[in-house]
Amino acid sequence: xxxxxxxxxxxxxxxxxxxxxxxxxxxxxxxxxxxxxxxxxxxxxxxxxxxxxxxxxxxxxxxxxxxxxxxxxxxxxxxxxxxxxxxxxxxxxxxxxxxxxxxxxxxxxxxxxxxxxxxxxxxxxxxxxxxxxxxxxxxxxxxxxxxxxxxxxxxxxxxxxxxxxxxxxxxxxxxxxxxxxxxxxxxxxxxxxxxxxxxxxxxxxxxxxxxxxxxxxxxxxxxxxxxxxxxxxxxxxxxxxxxxxxxxxxxxxxxxxxxxxxxxxxxxxxxxxxxxxxxxxxxxxxxxxxxxxxxxxxxxxxxxxxxxxxxxxxxxxxxxxxxxxxxxxxxxxxxxxxxxxxxxxxxxxxxxxxxxxxxxxxxxxxxxxxxxxxxxxxxxxxxxxxxxxxxxxxxxxxxxxxxxxxxxx
Numbered sequence: 001x002x003x004x005x006x007x008x009x010x011x012x013x014x015x016x017x018x019x020x021x022x023x024x025x026x027x028x029x030x031x032x033x034x035x036x037x038x039x040x041x042x043x044x045x046x047x048x049x050x051x052x053x054x055x056x057x058x059x060x061x062x063x064x065x066x067x068x069x070x071x072x073x074x075x076x077x078x079x080x081x082x083x084x085x086x087x088x089x090x091x092x093x094x095x096x097x098x099x100x101x102x103x104x105x106x107x108x109x110x111x112x113x114x115x116x117x118x119x120x121x122x123x124x125x126x127x128x129x130x131x132x133x134x135x136x137x138x139x140x141x142x143x144x145x146x147x148x149x150x151x152x153x154x155x156x157x158x159x160x161x162x163x164x165x166x167x168x169x170x171x172x173x174x175x176x177x178x179x180x181x182x183x184x185x186x187x188x189x190x191x192x193x194x195x196x197x198x199x200x201x202x203x204x205x206x207x208x209x210x211x212x213x214x215x216x217x218x219x220x221x222x223x224x225x226x227x228x229x230x231x232x233x234x235x236x237x238x239x240x241x242x243x244x245x246x247x248x249x250x251x252x253x254x255x256x257x258x259x260x261x262x263x264x265x266x267x268x269x270x271x272x273x274x275x276x277x278x279x280x281x282x283x284x285x286x287x288x289x290x291x292x293x294x295x296x297x298x299x300x301x302x303x304x305x306x307x308x309x310x311x312x313x314x315x316x317x318x319x320x321x322x323x324x325x326x327x328x329x330x331x332x333x334x335x336x337x338x339x340x341x342x343x344x345x346x347x348x349x350x351x352x353x354x355x356x357x358x359x360x361x362x363x364x365x366x367x368x369x370x371x372x373x374x375x376x377x378x379x380x381x382x383x384x385x386x387x388x389x390x391x392x393x394x395x396x397x398x399x400x401x402x403x404x405x406x407x408x409x
Contacts, residue, residue, distance in 0.1 A: 013286040014293075016319065016354045023295050023320055026302040027327040030185040030255060037170045042226050043183035044330035045163045051156045051176050054149040058095070059113040062144040066104040066126060066133055067117035070141045084132040089114060104133050113145055120144035152176070162332055184330035187227040190250035191218045193234035194243065194261040194270055195308060200234070213310045213379065214260035221317050222258065225325040230254065240274035247275065251301035255328050258321055261308025264292040271305050280305065286353035286393065289376050290316040310379045315356045318388060318407060341389065341406040344369040349394040358385035359406070370406060382409065 014022075032046040061067065067089065073081050086105035089096045089112065099105055099116040107113070107120060118141045127134040152158065158176055159169055165181065173181060198212040199205050212234045219231045235246060243262075250257050262271035263282055272282045272294060280296025280303055290312035294305030304324065306316040326335055341361065349355055358381045359370040370389050374381030382388075390405045391398055398404060 013284040013291070013353065016285060016287045019285045019287075019293060019295070020320060020323055023302070023304060023324050024327055026295070026297060027324055029330045030187055030328055032182055033185050034180045034182050036180055037174055037178070040165045040170055040181045040183055041167055043165055043181075043186060045159055045161055045165055046182045046184050046330065048157050048161050049159050049173060049178060049181065051152045051154055051158055053154050053177065055151040055176055056146050056148055059148050060146050061089075061107045061109055061111050061113060061120045062146045063120055063122045064109050065107060065120045065122040065144065066135065067099055067107045067114055067120055068104045068135065068139065069099065069101055069116060070119045070139045070143070072102055073121075073135055073137055073139045076137055078137055080127075080134045080136060082129060082131055082134050086114075104135065118142065118145075162330065164331060164335055184328075187256060187325055187328040188230070188254045189222050189227040189256045189258060189325065190230045190232060190254040191215060191222065192232040192246060192250065192257065192259045193218075193308075194259060195234065196238050196268075198234045214308065214313050217310060217314060217379075218258055218260060218306075218317055218321070221314070222321060222325060225322050226329050226331075227256075227325050238268055238270050240270055243270050244274040244278070247298050247303065251298040251303070254301060256321075256324060257298060257301060257303045258317075259294075259303070259305045260313050261306075263294045263305045263307055275303065275305070279303075287315070287319065288350055288353050288355050290319070290356070291353070293320070295320075309377070311377050311382065314379065314382055315376070315388070318409070319356065338405050338407050339368075340403045341368045341370040341387070343389075343398060343400050343402050343404060344371045346397045346400045347372060347389075347391060348397050349391045351393055351395050353393055355391040355393075356388050357391065358382045358409075359387050359389050360384070361386045361406075361408075368406075370404070385409065 083104040086099055086103040088106040091108050091110040095112050096114040099114040105114060119139045121135050121139055125136055158172055193212050193215040197209050199209045201211050205211060215231050215234055219229045222229050232250060235243060247257055259271050262269045276282050279298060280294055282294040284291045285293045290307055292307045296303050304321055306313045357376050358373055360373045362369045362371060373385045387406045387408045
């Protein structure tokens with residue numbers, strides 16, 4: 001794996017898009033494996049899947065009713081036709097006997113159409129009589145009949161490579177008789193929080209300590225991206241060699257390692273001190289919040305080092321971790337999840353960096369409007385919002401009514 005981004009100096013910021021591109025350059029898709037359909041939801045199909053046979057495999061009834069020959073109901077001068085009944089045909093694994101002309105066979109939805117039948121009359125259009133059944137006069141050939149191969153023929157592509165599998169996709173495969181799917185394995189991601197001040201939620205907090213929000217935040221976010229996540233206990237040890245050992249151990253068994261905290265320019269930034277120039281680089285990215293960033297590889301495994309402020313960690317996860325996890329899983333740019341919304345109010349921009357803001361979304365007049373819902377430096381603002389919007393660098397506000405990119409959280 002090669003990283004295309006050169007290390008920035010202490011002054012120059014890397015653009016958001018360049019940082020994303022550098023992170024994606026580290027990615028190798030997870031290997032392909034075959035899984036049962038029941039386990040394939042949310043995974044990416046690694047190859048085209050083609051139909052092994054006809055669907056339907058035989059002509060069958062599309063509705064409950066009576067199987068008839070359409071010619072038996074024609075030419076009667078508008079008078080309903082009475083036909084005697086043949087044996088009932090249920091949905092089963094055997095084909096029924098041929099239908100004799102001048103008879104009607106009760107038939108269930110999905111049951112095989114008997115040889116000699118050309119149409120099905122819905123049961124609600126008929127009237128039972130002591131002599132059989134009374135049927136309407138005009139019944140076109142093929143009415144309410146699903147023909148063999150109507151859905152697909154042998155060799156037809158059912159689902160294409162790169163498709164994110166949904167339950168309905170798996171039902172299509174099951175209906176075709178396919179029981180397994182070749183998919184990219186779900187990425188395995190390790191999440192590690194750092195900071196001597198951290199204590200776990202639920203533990204007693206002493207003066208100067210803070211409860212660790214980042215591990216919960218990042219782990220749950222990354223799971224929504226489709227990864228299996230291992231949360232490592234936050235390390236309060238500020239020795240770089242200890243941190244390096246933890247990261248190396250995680251890298252050996254995961255496809256991506258994500259850390260939070262310790263990436264800025266201070267004297268106690270343990271992640272930077274442990275990993276800078278050891279396959280990873282640390283630099284400011286032109287984004288707010290979340291400027292301090294690091295990325296690289298540890299033992300061949302991609303590493304994304306995020307800032308420790310929870311709001312900045314959230315934004316960094318959405319902007320950088322998310323595309324990497326999607327790429328590991330075989331998902332393309334079309335699966336990015338970004339859409340376009342209309343600003344309900346003018347919003348200030350930063351001249352030197354991309355600004356990410358939490359917003360509420362409101363449907364109004366056929367448009368999706370974005371309304372700012374608080375400071376991007378407060379986690380509670382993101383909790384109050386539904387999405388984030390991206391404002392490109394500029395000297396003037398983005399005016400109300402402008403279209404901007406948005407990503408639902």
